[in-house]
Amino acid sequence: MLYRNVAVRSAFRALSSSNASVARSALTNNVLKAPLMSSARYPARPATSPSFAVTGYKPVTTALIRHASTTSAGKDEKQPGEEDLDMMAGIKSDAKVIKDTFSLEHVPKEALYLGMAGVVPYLATSLETVYLAWEINRASTLGDGLIFSGQSAELMLHLLESVQVGYGAVILSFLGAIHWGLEWAGYGGKYGYRRYAAGVLAPAVAWPTLLLPVEYALISQFCAFTILYYNDARAAASGRAPHWYGMYRFVLTFVVGASIVASLIGREQIANTISTEHTINDKINALLFLQKKEKEEADARRRAELGQEEESE
Missing domain, CATH: 4.10.280 (MYOD Basic-Helix-Loop-Helix Domain, subunit B)
Structure with missing residues (x-):
């Protein structure tokens, strides 16, 4: 068990x-x-x-x-309408930045209106130069211009040359004199000869251009306007001129520079068509020839007078 x-x-x-x-x-x-x-x-x-x-x-x-x-992922995907809206917003933002950058709202109204009126002669002479160049080309091609004949257009063009170059010399001298006024007013302090030099150099460069051929005169004045604008912009940035003066001068200088360039382009189109203008060498040679001729005539008169005296004796 x-x-x-x-x-x-x-x-x-x-x-x-x-x-x-x-x-x-x-x-x-x-x-x-x-x-x-x-x-x-x-x-x-x-x-x-x-x-x-x-x-x-x-x-x-x-x-x-x-x-x-x-x-x-669905939120990241944008509809075509949303992309257009974003693009338009970007364009509007860029346009606002450009508008604010080139704003002239701080410029005194009197200075703005008179300054804009001061560039009208430049625009008028420039547009007239381009139109007369077109008339001269048309006359040389078809035998007659639209409104003026080829000779009339060429004569009017030579008259405009002295107007445009002379007006440019006056404006350059005026822009240089502004610095004398700022120095006398003591704007931003006293700078002495440093500020007076800008007022002296501007007319010293401007007025000799009246003796140059028109193309060289316009190019020289274009360079003078650009250099003077650079000096004015530095003066505004350093407090030697009002803060709005730099942008104000930029707008006016841009209009003047564009007018000069348009005139040069118009004249280039008829460089081989119109009669060449007398250069400064031609003017100097003509002056020397005239002096020599006057001297010879004076000697001839003196000899004639001596001959008469001898005959009377």
Whole structure:
């Protein structure tokens, strides 16, 4: 009896141990299958412990991430209308910057109106030069101009040359004299000869251009206007002139410079058509020839007078 009970207990122990090993093996297989499945689906995931392998795959979190990414991508995509609005806003912003940069609202109205009126003769002579050049070209090609004949247009062009060059010399002298007025008023302090020099150099450069051929005279005055503007802009920036004077001078100098360039272009079109103007060398030679002729005539009169005196004796 005793041996029978021991045998039965041994059989039950063996059975229970075999069931435990089967269950343990089944659990191990299920746990090991999870990382294999997750690694097969998502090869980029780092290796994790078997206990966390089952929870590595989270379909709800993945769906939320995909939804957020598609939503942000949809917001980044702009409609054609929105791009047009952005472009128009950029253009308006650039136009506002340009308007503010070249603003003349701080310029006194009297100075602005008189300054703009002062460039009208430049514009008028420049446009007239271009038109007369067109008339001369038309007359040389078709035999007659539209309103004026070729000779009349050429004569009027030579009259305009002296007007434009002479007016430029007057304006340059006037711009130089402004610095004398600023020095006398003590604007920004006293600078002495440094400020007086600008008023002296401007007419010293301007008036000799009256003796030059018109093309050289216009080019010289263009350079003089540019250099004088540079000096005026520095004076405004350093406090030696009103703060608005630099932009004011830039606008006026731009109009004058454009007028001079237009005149030069118009004259270039008829360089081989009109008769050449007398150069400064021609004028000097003519003056010397006239002096020599007058001297010869004076000597001839003196000899004639001496001859008459000898005959009377």
